[in-house]
Amino acid sequence: MAKRTYFTYKGIHLPTIGYAEETLRRTENEFQLLDDDMVTVSYPKSGTNWMLEILGLIWHDGDPSYVQNTIMFERSPWIETVDGLEIALKYPPPRFLTTHLPFQLFPKSFQHSKSKIIYVVRNPKDVVASHYHFAKFCDALEETGTMEEFLEKFLNGNVVYGSWFDHVKGWIKLKDRPNFFLISYEELQQDLRGSVERICHFLGKELDSHQLDAVVKNASFQTMKDNKMSNFSLIPNMDHSRGKFMRKGISGDWKNHFTVAQSEHFDHIYQEKLQGLGVTFPWD
Ligand code: PPS
Numbered sequence: 626m627a628k629r630t631y632f633t634y635k636g637i638h639l640p641t642i643g644y645a646e647e648t649l650r651r652t653e654n655e656f657q658l659l660d661d662d663m664v665t666v667s668y669p670k671s672g673t674n675w676m677l678e679i680l681g682l683i684w685h686d687g688d689p690s691y692v693q694n695t696i697m698f699e700r701s702p703w704i705e706t707v708d709g710l711e712i713a714l715k716y717p718p719p720r721f722l723t724t725h726l727p728f729q730l731f732p733k734s735f736q737h738s739k740s741k742i743i744y745v746v747r748n749p750k751d752v753v754a755s756h757y758h759f760a761k762f763c764d765a766l767e768e769t770g771t772m773e774e775f776l777e778k779f780l781n782g783n784v785v786y787g788s789w790f791d792h793v794k795g796w797i798k799l800k801d802r803p804n805f806f807l808i809s810y811e812e813l814q815q816d817l818r819g820s821v822e823r824i825c826h827f828l829g830k831e832l833d834s835h836q837l838d839a840v841v842k843n844a845s846f847q848t849m850k851d852n853k854m855s856n857f858s859l860i861p862n863m864d865h866s867r868g869k870f871m872r873k874g875i876s877g878d879w880k881n882h883f884t885v886a887q888s889e890h891f892d893h894i895y896q897e898k899l900q901g902l903g904v905t906f907p908w909d
Contacts, residue, residue: 629764629765629766629767629768630767631767631785632644632646634646634649634730635729635730636787637727637730637786637787638783638784638785638786638787639705639785639786640765640766640785641765642764642765642862643706643707643708643765643862644705644706644707645707648705648706648707648710649705649730651710652704652705652710652726652730652732653730653731653732653733654732654733656704656710656713656714656732656734657732657734657738658732658734658735658738658740659718659719659720659738659740660738660739660740661718661719661720661740662718662719662720662721662722662738662740662741663680663719663720663721663722663740663741663743663828664721664722664723664724664740664741664742664743665677665680665701665721665722665723665724665743665745666723666724666725666726666731666742666743666744666745666796667725667744667745667746667747668725668746668747668752668786668789668792668793669725669752669756669785669786670747670751670752670755670756670759671745671746671747671752671810672745672747672810672813673723673725673745674697674849674855674857674870675745675810675813675844675849676743676745676808676813677697677700677701677721677723677855678692678697678843678844678849678852678855679813679820679821679824679840679844680701680721680743680824680828681695681697681700681701681721682839682840682843682844683821683824683825683828683830683832683840684721684830686832686836686839687832687835687836687837687838687839687840687843688839689839689843689848689852692843692852692854692855693852693854694854695854696854696855696859697854697855698712698723699712700721701721701722701723702716702722702723703723703724703725704722704723704724704726704732705724705725705726705730709723725786726786727786727787727791727792727795727796728792728795728796728798728799729795739804740804741804741805741806741827741828742796742799742804742805742806743806743808743824743827744796744797744799744805744806744807744808745808745809745810746793746807746808746809746810746906747809747810747811748809748810748811748876748877748879748906748907748908749779749789749790749891749895750879750883750888750891750908751810751876751877751878751879752789753772753775753776753779753879753882753883754878754879754881754882755872755878756769756775756779756784757769757772757775757882758868758872759868759870759872761867761868762863762864762865762866762867762868763862763863764862764863764864765862766785767785772882772883772887773887776883776887776890776891780890780891780894790895790898790899793899793902794898794899794902797902797903797904800903800904806823806824806827807904808820808823808824809906809907810876811876811906811907811908812907814875814876815907817841817844817845818837818838818841821837821840821841821844822837825837846871846874849871850869850871850874856869856870856871857870857871858870876908
């Protein structure tokens, strides 16, 4: 296997596999967002693909055949990746798009568009645990080292897509805009049906109670785990014998990985960095 490396674009680390400076430049400066675009935005490992499954199901009235027959990066391409940008450019509107980009690298055309943003956020400690395991088998990601070493890198923003704190702070600034919808992984877990109803409302899509039930059933962890179009088993550059993308799908797994001292250190930095954010998350 080739040595895993990142390059840096405007201060943000990104994998050399699947990404290129020229694509990032085009995405930021040339890509035209359309008023009817629906963009899922998240920091990696926050429940992005869960949201894509939910959106694909909502858009097809709960019928799972679309998400079972179309791979997730075709359903909702990542606009900052080399292949994703090309798919997005050929996508007939209305488009579902995805990105992990921090706000400052998002397409500038957003300023003049009414495109809808769904921002998915997750307890950063669970993001750490999820990334730590994902990096063991995803060849695009750098080796994490020990949990202690990875934690320091994460807290310093020295990881892929940069600082979690800056990502959240950058995007949360949009929280009062009518085309911005904030939802957490934890809310999806606590009340998936209610969350789906809220997402439908935001998208202006009405579903009857049977259709809602079908979305909830088909977006469950187990159903997604069995869906090869969503469970990453068809994605290249991954050694699936070393781990699974659909790993645990729970909240609080960080407790199995952090020491008490690591958790306290994390809390200290978290409070310092997110002071005055004006938003309370389910894990706060
Ligand atoms: S990525 O690689 O950045 O796009 O990953 P992302 O999709 O953002 O996040 C992956 C984590 O989401 C979990 N997941 C789910 N949890 C509950 N229910 C469903 N349906 C679901 N689908 C995905 C997935 O298991 C990863 O979390 P961990 O903690 O590693 O299990």
